[in-house]
Structure formats: C-alpha cells, structure tokens
Amino acid sequence: MTFKTLKALALATATGGTVAFGSAAHAVEIEYWQYFFDARVTAMEQLIENFETANPDITVTMTHFPYADYRTKVAAAIPAGEGPDVVQLFYGWLNDYVQADLIQPLPAETFPASQIDTDFFPMVQAMKDGDQYWALPTAVRSLALFYNERLLDEAGVEPPTTLDELMAAAEAMTKVDGAGNITQVGVTAGMTAQDHHWWREGLIRQMGGEPYTNDYQTVNYNNEAGLKALEFYAGMFQRENPVTAIGFMDEPQAAFKAGRAGMHIDGSFRIGSLADIRGLKWGVTELPATADGQRSNYSSYWVNAITTKAEGEKYDAAVKFMQYITSDEAMQIWLDVVGELPAKPSVGMTEANANDPIFGPFIRGLEYANTTKFADESGQRQLMVEMVERMTLEGMSAADSLAIAAEAEQKLLDGYFAAN
Amino acid sequence: MKLYRDLTIHQKQIVWAWTFLALPVLFYGVIRFYPTGNAILISFQDWNLLGDRTWTGFDNYSTLFADPVFWKVFKNTFVYLLLGTPISLVISFVIAYHLDKTRFLHGFLRMLYFLPFMTSAVAMAWVWRWFYQPVPIGLFNNALASVGIPQINFLNSTTNALPAILAPAVWAGLGFQIIIFMAGLRAIPRSYYEAARIDGVSTWSILWEITLPLLKPTIVFLVVFSSIGFLRIFDHVFNMTTNNPGGPLNATKPLVLMIYQTAFSSFDMGYAAAQTVVLFVVLLVVSLLQLRLLRDR
Numbered sequence: 001m002t003f004k005t006l007k008a009l010a011l012a013t014a015t016g017g018t019v020a021f022g023s024a025a026h027a028v029e030i031e032y033w034q035y036f037f038d039a040r041v042t043a044m045e046q047l048i049e050n051f052e053t054a055n056p057d058i059t060v061t062m063t064h065f066p067y068a069d070y071r072t073k074v075a076a077a078i079p080a081g082e083g084p085d086v087v088q089l090f091y092g093w094l095n096d097y098v099q100a101d102l103i104q105p106l107p108a109e110t111f112p113a114s115q116i117d118t119d120f121f122p123m124v125q126a127m128k129d130g131d132q133y134w135a136l137p138t139a140v141r142s143l144a145l146f147y148n149e150r151l152l153d154e155a156g157v158e159p160p161t162t163l164d165e166l167m168a169a170a171e172a173m174t175k176v177d178g179a180g181n182i183t184q185v186g187v188t189a190g191m192t193a194q195d196h197h198w199w200r201e202g203l204i205r206q207m208g209g210e211p212y213t214n215d216y217q218t219v220n221y222n223n224e225a226g227l228k229a230l231e232f233y234a235g236m237f238q239r240e241n242p243v244t245a246i247g248f249m250d251e252p253q254a255a256f257k258a259g260r261a262g263m264h265i266d267g268s269f270r271i272g273s274l275a276d277i278r279g280l281k282w283g284v285t286e287l288p289a290t291a292d293g294q295r296s297n298y299s300s301y302w303v304n305a306i307t308t309k310a311e312g313e314k315y316d317a318a319v320k321f322m323q324y325i326t327s328d329e330a331m332q333i334w335l336d337v338v339g340e341l342p343a344k345p346s347v348g349m350t351e352a353n354a355n356d357p358i359f360g361p362f363i364r365g366l367e368y369a370n371t372t373k374f375a376d377e378s379g380q381r382q383l384m385v386e387m388v389e390r391m392t393l394e395g396m397s398a399a400d401s402l403a404i405a406a407e408a409e410q411k412l413l414d415g416y417f418a419a420n
Numbered sequence: 421m422k423l424y425r426d427l428t429i430h431q432k433q434i435v436w437a438w439t440f441l442a443l444p445v446l447f448y449g450v451i452r453f454y455p456t457g458n459a460i461l462i463s464f465q466d467w468n469l470l471g472d473r474t475w476t477g478f479d480n481y482s483t484l485f486a487d488p489v490f491w492k493v494f495k496n497t498f499v500y501l502l503l504g505t506p507i508s509l510v511i512s513f514v515i516a517y518h519l520d521k522t523r524f525l526h527g528f529l530r531m532l533y534f535l536p537f538m539t540s541a542v543a544m545a546w547v548w549r550w551f552y553q554p555v556p557i558g559l560f561n562n563a564l565a566s567v568g569i570p571q572i573n574f575l576n577s578t579t580n581a582l583p584a585i586l587a588p589a590v591w592a593g594l595g596f597q598i599i600i601f602m603a604g605l606r607a608i609p610r611s612y613y614e615a616a617r618i619d620g621v622s623t624w625s626i627l628w629e630i631t632l633p634l635l636k637p638t639i640v641f642l643v644v645f646s647s648i649g650f651l652r653i654f655d656h657v658f659n660m661t662t663n664n665p666g667g668p669l670n671a672t673k674p675l676v677l678m679i680y681q682t683a684f685s686s687f688d689m690g691y692a693a694a695q696t697v698v699l700f701v702v703l704l705v706v707s708l709l710q711l712r713l714l715r716d717r
Contacts, residue, residue: 071687075470096687100470181555181565192663247576249557250550251663260556378685382664389668393578419466 028317029059030310033074033084034302035067039272043337050333051324058317078102078307085310085318086325091126091301092374094134103305105132110319120344123299123371135305136326139340141268142299142365143194143202145288148173149281151184151262159285163206163232166263166288170236170243173262186243187263188252189236194298195252196384198265198287201298201370203229206290216373217417222406230398234391246392256282267300268362271339286361299369301343335359341366375416383409456700463693470687480694489670490678490695497651497675500586501706504650508590508597509642515594516601517631530599537595545659548588549575552660575660578671585672589656593649597642604638605631640714644707651703652676675699 032048034040041064048060063084065073071093077083079102089097097103113131116124120136127135145166147159155172158165170186177183189195200221204211209225212218221229236244249255256264257277265287274282289295304325310318324330331342335353341363342348348363356363374380387405390396427435463480467473484490519529536544551559552574561571574584608631616626632639654676658665665681666673675695683692 071469096468096470100468100472102470177555177565179565179568179570181571183556190663245554247554250553376686378681385664385667386669393576393668419468 027057027059028313030085030314030317032060032062032086034064034088035070036064039338043334046333047325047330051321055320060321078309081309084307085314086304086321087307088302088304091303092377098134101308104308105134107319108132121366123369124343126371126373127303135303137301137303137343138325138330139334140299140301140343141340142297142362142369143198143265143267143287144284144361144365146264146266147283148262149283160288162291163288174243182245185248185261188255188261189244190246190252191384191388193252194266196381197298199229199233200372202287202296203232205296206294217413219406219410222403226402227399230402234398268341271358284358284361286365295368297365297369299366299371375413379412380409459693459696462690463697465690467689468687469689480691484694492670493673493675493678496673500653500674501647501650504586504590505646508593508646512594512597513601516598520602520605533598534595536592541655542659544588544592545656549660552584576668578669581672585657585660589653600638600642604635608634644710647706
C-alpha cells in the first residue's frame, strides 16, 4: 500500500465523520498513466489532489514514463490485466488503440455525444464514433504566428493579418550579406517543423480546398487549391528575393529563438520554451487570413480514455475521474500550469483567456481549427518534406511534385486502412 | 549419483564441461537466439505492437522488394561500406605506420588519435551537423563566405550529404583501427627488418614484402569489423538528420535507419522485421565472403 493510499484512507476516515468505519476500507484505487513531461505531471498531480478531496473514497495513482517507452508499455500491460484504468494517448493513436481493444467507449449516459458536440471545440469530434465518444481531451493545441517585436520595429512593419501582409513583412525583415547569402530570414520555413500542418489544414483550406475526404482516408489536395497552397508556400523560398531558406540555422525554432527570424509559425506548446529566452521580445498573432478573410488552423491534442481493464467499481471510479479531468475547472488548471489550451469554449473563450495576449491568438484559432486524422503522422509528414525537397533540390515543378506526394500519401493511407 | 559414478573420466569431463557451459548457452539461447528466431517469425506477420499478430506469408518481403525506397537505402548502405571501409583502413594504416616510427610525444599523439573513438557518437554527430550548416552558423560555410567562395550545401543536398555524414563516421572510428594496426606492427619481429636492411632492400619493398603480408591477420580483422560497422551505420546519420531522418530524399538513409523508422514511428513491426532479416543475410554473406577472400591459403 502506497503512502498516497494511506493518506487517502486517513482523509476518507476523517471527512467521512459519521460514516461507518467500514466504508473507508472500501476505497477504490485506480491507476492513471501518462508520458513524462514535467509540467503535465505537476498539473495532473494537482488535478488528482482536487479529485481525491472531492471523492474521498477514490484514490488515483499516477504512473509516468518516458515518451519513447509509452506505447510498448501500454500495449504490454493492458492485455495482461495490469496497467492503467485511465490512460492518456495521442489523438492520432485512437484507431490503433480501439482496434487493439485497449480502450472502451465512454458511457453515453455520462458523456452524451450531443452534449459534447456543443460543449467542446468542434475538432474534438474526431474522437466520436457514431453516438459515442471514445476519448476526450483536457487540453488542446493550435498554431499561431510568433513574431519578433524588435525585428518588426526595426523594419517598420506591423504584425501581419493576411497572407499578403505576411509576405510583405517577411520581405522587409530579410537580410542578405554581400554575396547574397541569407543571414536573417523574414519568416521561417520547413515542413519538418509545424509547416506541414499549416499547409494541410491551413493553406489548402484557405485556398478553397479540403485536404482529405472520406474521413481522412482519401487524399484530396492534388488539385487547384492544393497547387495554389504549395505555390504560396514554395514562393517564400523560390522567388527572386527569397524571404526564407529551408534549413536556415538548422531548425526553424532555433532561428526564431536566436533572433534571426522575423516570424515563425508554431504550436502553443512552444510558448513555454520561448518564455525563458533572454533578450528575445516576441508576440503572437493569429495565422494570417486570405485577402477575403478566410482563416483555417490545425489543432492536435492528447486525450484520456478508459481502458478495457477497468471493470466494476474501478470502472465507475474511472468514469468519475474522466468527468473531473474534462471539467472546466481542470481545463483552467491545465492552462495555468502547462500552458495548453482549454478544450471547451466555455473555458477558452472567457474574456480573460480569449484576450490574453499570448494564449488568445491560439484559443481564437481553435474556433476554425481542423484536426488531421493521421494514419502515420511522421510518415505523412515525411511525404510533405520530400514534396518540397523535390522542388528545391531537383528542380521539379510544383504540380509534378504535388502529384507524387498525393499518390504516395494515398498509398500509405490505403495500406494502413487495409491492415486495420 | 550412481549413474554419475559409473561414467568414465572422459564422460565426467563432458558432464562438467556442459555444466559450466550451461549458463552461457542459456544466455545465448534466451538473449540472442530466441529474439532472432522471433524476429524471423514476425517478418511473416503483420503486427503494429498493439493488436494481434496475423500471418501474411511473404507479403512483407514482396512489398519490400517492390519498394523503390528500399533499393535506394540498400544502395546507400553499400556506398557507406564501399567508401567507408577502404578509406578508413588506408588512413588508419598510414597514421599507424608513421606513428609507430615516431618517438617524439608518441603517447600523447596516440591519445589524440584515440580520443574521438571514446567520444559519444551522438555528441560528435551534432557538432559536425552544426559545422556543416549554411551561413550564418556553419563553421565551414562561414569560412568559405568570408573569403568570398560560394557556400557548399553539405547536408541539404542529395549528392553531398552522404559523404558529409560518412566523414565524421570514418574519423570517429580511426582511433580504434590505429591502435589495432599499431599492435599488429609491433608484433612483426624486428629481425626481419634488420635482415632486409643488411640486404639493402628499399623501404617500399619492406612495406610491400614484409610489413603488409605479415599484417594480414590484423587487416582481415579490421576489414570484417569495420565492414560490419559501416553496414550497421545509424547514430551518425540519425543524429545529423533528425529533422528529416535519412534525408534529403532518402539520400543518406541506411538500412538500419529504415528499420528503425518502420518499427518505431510507423509501428509496422512485420515489415521492419523483414528488413532486419534482409540486413542479417547481407551481413552474413559479406562477412563470410571477406573471411574466405582474405583467409590464408
């Protein structure tokens, strides 16, 4: 018996007061697993403490281990009847977890689909199957445009709100040396970072397209909208006076941190690591819109789900715990501690949160965000990387390279969905 | 007990030998051969680490042989081998040969050559990765730019990237090969050299007729050892191209990196196991061929 359990028992006994002694011994212990990330663990500890105070007869034990081992451990433990009752997983893994019978759907009585549809930001519906939800997030992430205030001032430009303004601002902030080598980029670029999300769910939709159809099983960007999106993207580094270079300073975020990039598109999870950089004055604004005001964003998230191991009273306790960690209170705690965005407009769109100078642009972006259902995120990202490489290193035209990428991604998706 | 007493001395020796051998046999069985057998089994299955394993026959292999990326990777692996092994052996032999003759600061020089071998490959790969960056952070390109020479795309190029990654890998392995060569050189009896000098044989002839033939066992060992090393190259490539592993456009991807990606980012264990089996066969064939070719007749 762990110290936590003892403490919970003591607490249960104390708060139980008049309740018969026997009920304290009835304490249910459930296990919660997540991967190790300092702030997430701290936030979860706080949530567990609050939950245990409200539910003295339930104890939650959290286990965490390095991200690299996460999948294998979960896969080995649950079928063996060990491991978590409530588990955290990346939204993109949901299909694998469902297929492998590792998680069970959330009970419709407590988590009615219609209620969740209206309560949560729309992209959470990727977790829905028919009229049941498999899993729910506490927090979500989206993209926004980071800008270096000092470089913006120096060039005398304002944070851009449209794609045209983005290009103009980037042009004003780009610096080259005598030989024409870029020494400072106006905006960072690189499909290896977050740009592939921006391209897929941002630019393609803004150009009037839809990147995938048939529930993300069919590639749908080998068309005019996809080509326009790719041409806009490649236009940043394949023009007469490029405003960026692929691989500049090795990694886009490194260039931005070093103050050598005027603007940088990245996720809300970057906020924490930028906050501590000395001498870097930065701000955030929403992803630029098209000239006619069309906006689109990408959102990803980690979700919590009840595993197939949870049965009987543990199941009931797990349901209660799920209810708490998807509550407004939990989301506010998660935002304050981890810096990840609330998954419900009721928390996100509060006056204070939606107008927060840093979180605001990300939270407002959630309203028009889409979530890509990946079959193999790194594999699909790789195809976007290669699409650009064929253009920059082999001189292929955008249209040809786009067609190859679309075909390769369709093949990857077909292979995945045929196996599952 | 009676059974044991009835055995002959020779049989008793065998019993004891096997008793002592039991531990390593068990160890090899459980830690080496069982996983190897299991990997071969998985290569005929479809498995994503989470669900059930299903039999797919030779599907993984036919997908593999029809995959252009696999052939590209296969070629890269052999380029690493065919460039890396001879280059590193020649350089390390030249250094060892001259170092062997040097008395001044001998120990210190030997330490300098050996140091990279003891350094973490990951740290070294990252330092070289930054050396290779374009202006404004890359050491090499900054130097070129400061004297007005156009930049060279080291890593962001389909032709330069592989040699650029191979160079630090060769450099890192030199220390070990130099030490082995020097040990081999020391083992050659002085009297052969003295006899050759009395007969007035040229330095070149001494090298060709005495030193190299007598170093053959050392050379065989190093060729096999470094070939296996280059066929399994991974850390340098992975760390120098983490954002785009094996890129650009698979120009630097070796087989081991492809296996790693298939297994642990696509979670396609069956396909990865099939690639492992292919790598195993390649390593086996290459090692046997080399042993046969370089064996004493």
